[in-house]
Amino acid sequence: MIEQFKKDVVNGLGQTPKSIPxxxxxxxxxxxxxxxxxxMPEYYPTKAELEIFREKNDEMIQALSMEKDVFFELIELGAGNGTKTKHLLNNLLQKGYDFSYLPIDISSTALDDLEYKLEHEFPGLDVRKMHGDYFNVLETLKTNNHPKVILFLGSNIGNLTDENSAKFIYQIGANLKPNDKLILGVDLIKSEDLVRPAYDDPHGITKDFNLNLLTRINKELGGRFDVSKFDHVPEYYMNEGIARSYLVSSTDQEIRIEGLDRSFSFEKGERIQTEISRKYNDEIMKNILRETDFRIVSKLTDQKGYFADFILNRS
Ligand SMILES: C[S@@+](CC[C@H](N)C(=O)[O-])C[C@H]1O[C@@H](n2cnc3c(N)ncnc32)[C@H](O)[C@@H]1O
Known part of the structure; x- marks a missing residue:
C-alpha cells in the first residue's frame, strides 16, 4: 500500500492544480x-443516517426482500466504526436471517476495532474483515454464488466525481448477480449554512483532520511539511452541490519529500484539493445510475430530509 501512496502523492503534487486522494x-x-x-453537533450526515438506520430499519429490511432461509453476504465498503450498520446487524439477527458480515476498509485500525466490538456485541455473528482499497476488492465479490447485499454508507460515494461514481457503481453491479442489492447512503443538497459548518467547525477538528494528511506524508514518506504553513480552507456553494476541502499554502515554499526523492514548490495561496463531498438530489442520482444495472427500489430519508439511503436492486 505504501507504493500506491507514493505514486498518488507524486502524481497529485506534481500536477496543477495539486490534489491528494x-x-x-x-x-x-x-x-x-x-x-x-x-x-460534532455540526456534522449532520452521521446523525441523519443513524436516524434512518434506527427508525427505518424494518422498512429497509423489507425493501431488501432477502429470503430468510437463504444464506447471504452483507458486504460493507469503507465500514469505519460501523455505528449505523450495527442497527441493521442487530435487526437481521433478531429476525433470524442467515448471513455473514464482511467489512472492507483501507484502515486496519478501524477494521480491528470494529471486529473487536462486534465480537462482544454479537458473539454469534460471522465477521470476515477485509483490509484493502474497495476499488480493488470488487473482483473478489465474484468468488462465490451467495446472494449479496452491499452497503456503501456515509455518502462515501460523494468523494468521487459523478462520472467516477457512475463507473464505480457500474463495476459493483458487474460483479454481482441479478437481485443482489446495494444500499447507497447519500448526503442531500442543502443550504450553505447547514453544510459549511460540517466541514469548517469552530472546534478545529476538521482542520486537524485535513492537516493530518501532511503529517501522514511526513511520517510515512519522509516529508518536510511544516503544517503551520498551510491553512484548512473548505468551500461549498448550494447551486453546485459539492463541498471541497483544500490545504492552502500561506507562503512561497519548497517541500522536500525524502521517500520520493522529490521536492515540490508551492506559491503563496496555492491549493491542494484534499476532498470533494458531492451532495445529491433525485435527478443527479438517476443520472449516475442510468448506465448501471441498478434500479431504485426504495428511498429512505431522515425526518429533516438531510440524508437518503437508496435501496437498489441489481437487475
Ligand atoms: C467517511 S468514513 C465513513 C465510515 C462509514 N461508512 C460511515 O458511514 O460511518 C470513510 C471510511 O471509508 C474508509 N475508506 C475511505 N476510502 C477507502 C477506500 N478507497 N477503500 C477502502 N476503505 C476506504 C475509511 O478508512 C473510513 O473508515
Missing amino acids: SKYFYDALGDALFIKIMN
Missing part, C-alpha cells in the same frame, strides 16, 4: 479524528 486521511490518527467529527 481523500482515502489517505484514514491512518490511526485520521480514524480517531473522524470519530470526533462524527460526534
